[in-house]
Each structure stands twice: as C-alpha cells, then as structure tokens.
Amino acid sequence: MYSANPMGSVGERLLSYIDTSMQRDNNYQIAVRMLENFDSLKDMSISQIADMCFVSKASISRFCRFLGYESFKEMRDALGIDYPISYDYSQRFFRNLTADPRAAFLAYAKEAQQNIAETISEENLAELPKIAYAIHDCRRVAFFSHHFLWDTGRYLQNKLFSMGKVMELYLDRSSQLACAQSLQPEDMAIICSVGGSYPIRHVDVCNSIRDSKCSILAITQNPSNPYWNQAAFVMRCGVSNANDTGKYGALAAIDLVVQQYLLQYGGDAFPSAFDPAR
Incomplete structure (x- = not known):
C-alpha cells in the first residue's frame, strides 16, 4: 500500500510550490511544465519529463526530492493515485446541482451555516480565553494539518504574527514530523x-506530539477520537462534512481563536478604541 510522504497529491504539491515560490529558477520552471502537462506525467519516464522540462534527469530527481519524495519512482507512483472531485461531493449533491442549481446552492449554504453556528457554541466560547492564554504563554506553537485545513493554518499564522506571536507551520509530512519531534512540554x-x-493518517507525527507532553488543541468534528483524550482543549467545528462543508466550521473555529487572542492580547493595535474623546 502506498504511503505518501507529502501531504496531498502531486498536483497540490506543485500548485503550492508555484504559489509560494519567491524565485523563478529551474525548479519553478520544472513545476510549471509539469502542471501544464500534468495528465501525461504518470505515463512518462524520467528521461521524457527531463526533455519536456529542458533539464537533465538529475535535475528531475533533485526536484522530486525537493517536493518531498524519496525518488522519481515514488513521485510517479503517487501520480497513479486518483483524487477525483467526486471525493468531495456526493452523487446526490451533483444530481441536485444538475436539476436545480439554486436549490442546491441554498442547501449547501444552509449546511455551511449550521457548521458555523455549531462552532460558536457555549462550550467553545467558554474554552476560548484559556486557549488564547495557552497560545500566548507557550514557548513554541505549531500547527498540524493537511489539504485545505493547512491553508486555515496559514491564515492563523499570519494573524498571530500580526499580534506578536510566531506560529510554526510546515506543508510536507517530513517537516511536520521533525517539528513534532522537537516539541517540549x-x-x-x-x-x-x-x-x-x-x-x-500520520501516526508518527501524532505519536511524537503525544510523547513531547506539550499542550494540544484539537479542532475537529470528531471529538470521540481516542487521540483527543490527551488534548488540553477540543474545539468542535460543526457536525457535518457532507459535500466538504466542514471546512467552514474549521475556519470559524480558527477565527474564534484569532478574535479571542485579539481581545486578550491585541488591544495595543486599537488605542483610539479606548479613547473617551472618540
């Protein structure tokens, strides 16, 4: 059974690199050419890909390792794993979308709104001051996730940084594992x-987090997972992930953390808000 080192598909890795690269060097050009010819990659040899990208086979091998794969073969094996959009949307949803798009959109919005409303629960709100305090007073804080939820981590990272707190965030599994192994109580x-x-999915990463004895904040719709028994805080982010609507609850939970942290530690950014003359 294939066990991918990087989080997500090869396509996601290539897109993330293109989106975040600060240099348009050889690696950037390789990524662009691979994306432009993505449907053909799984049937191409390393020599064919090298010719397509106007580089050497050694450059392709190095680029595969740069993406987090141990070899070209491992990357090509990963290309054989299908990630169809039907994983995110049910057949029933697509039938409804085809029959009546407006009704399908409204039903989707209702489910997303329900997840957001469930996230803003009394239980979550009661925990927020303690969560913000824990983030503020810890030595290091690191975010672990994958796919779209990794992007919500980027959002949290930027907001915390604007309030003076640096949060660590890594895209690939090997870097997440190294970070987890370095955590302290x-x-x-x-x-x-x-x-x-x-x-x-990432047992080694989570075992390292557990073994570090650091504080854990879990943001999930599945609080019954036994791993969360060791979590200091569990925020429930809605009740349903049907048709990929769970992401709205996750983002709502992140926003609650941001706003609570702002309330407790970001007041210096709004001096006029406390000026009786205004």
Missing part, C-alpha cells in the same frame, strides 16, 4: 482535522 500543538483522521 512547554510548547503547544494545534491539530486541525475535521473528520479526526489526521492522527490515523
């Missing part, structure tokens, strides 16, 4: 996993 790990599958 005075640190904090935030694990965002709507379905609660992250501890199952």
Whole structure:
C-alpha cells in the first residue's frame, strides 16, 4: 500500500510550490511544465519529463526530492493515485446541482451555516480565553494539518504574527514530523482535522506530539477520537462534512481563536478604541 510522504497529491504539491515560490529558477520552471502537462506525467519516464522540462534527469530527481519524495519512482507512483472531485461531493449533491442549481446552492449554504453556528457554541466560547492564554504563554506553537485545513493554518499564522506571536507551520509530512519531534512540554500543538483522521493518517507525527507532553488543541468534528483524550482543549467545528462543508466550521473555529487572542492580547493595535474623546 502506498504511503505518501507529502501531504496531498502531486498536483497540490506543485500548485503550492508555484504559489509560494519567491524565485523563478529551474525548479519553478520544472513545476510549471509539469502542471501544464500534468495528465501525461504518470505515463512518462524520467528521461521524457527531463526533455519536456529542458533539464537533465538529475535535475528531475533533485526536484522530486525537493517536493518531498524519496525518488522519481515514488513521485510517479503517487501520480497513479486518483483524487477525483467526486471525493468531495456526493452523487446526490451533483444530481441536485444538475436539476436545480439554486436549490442546491441554498442547501449547501444552509449546511455551511449550521457548521458555523455549531462552532460558536457555549462550550467553545467558554474554552476560548484559556486557549488564547495557552497560545500566548507557550514557548513554541505549531500547527498540524493537511489539504485545505493547512491553508486555515496559514491564515492563523499570519494573524498571530500580526499580534506578536510566531506560529510554526510546515506543508510536507517530513517537516511536520521533525517539528513534532522537537516539541517540549512547554510548547503547544494545534491539530486541525475535521473528520479526526489526521492522527490515523500520520501516526508518527501524532505519536511524537503525544510523547513531547506539550499542550494540544484539537479542532475537529470528531471529538470521540481516542487521540483527543490527551488534548488540553477540543474545539468542535460543526457536525457535518457532507459535500466538504466542514471546512467552514474549521475556519470559524480558527477565527474564534484569532478574535479571542485579539481581545486578550491585541488591544495595543486599537488605542483610539479606548479613547473617551472618540
């Protein structure tokens, strides 16, 4: 059974690199050419890909390792794994979308709104001051997730940084594992996993987090996962991930953390808000 080192598909890795690269060097050009010819990659040899990208086979091998794969073969094996959009949307949803797009959109919005409303629960609100305090006072804070939820981590990272707190965030599994292995009891790990599958898919990362004895904040719709028993905080981010609507609850939970942290530690950014003359 294939066990991918990087989070997500080869396509996601290539897109993430293109989106975040600061240099348009050889690696950037290789990524662009691979994306432009993505449907053909799984049937191409390393020599053919090298010719397509106008580089050497050694350059392709190095680029594969740069993406987080141990070899070209491992990357090509990963290309054989299908990630159809039907994983995100049910056949029933597509039938409804085809029959009546407006009704399907409204039903989708209702489910997303329900997840957001469930996230803003009394239980979550009661925990927020303690969560913000834990983030503020820990030595290091690191975010662990994959796919879209990794992007919510980027959002949290930027917001915390604007309020003086640096949060670590790594895209590939090997870097997440190295970060987890370096955590200490005075640190904090935030694990965002709507379905609660992250501890199952990335056992070594989560075991390292557990062994570090650091504080854990879990953001999930599945609080019954036994791994969360060791979490200091569990924020439930809605009740349904049907048709990929769970992401709205996850983002709502992240926003609650941001706003609570702002309330407790970001007041210096709004001096006029406390000026009686205004």
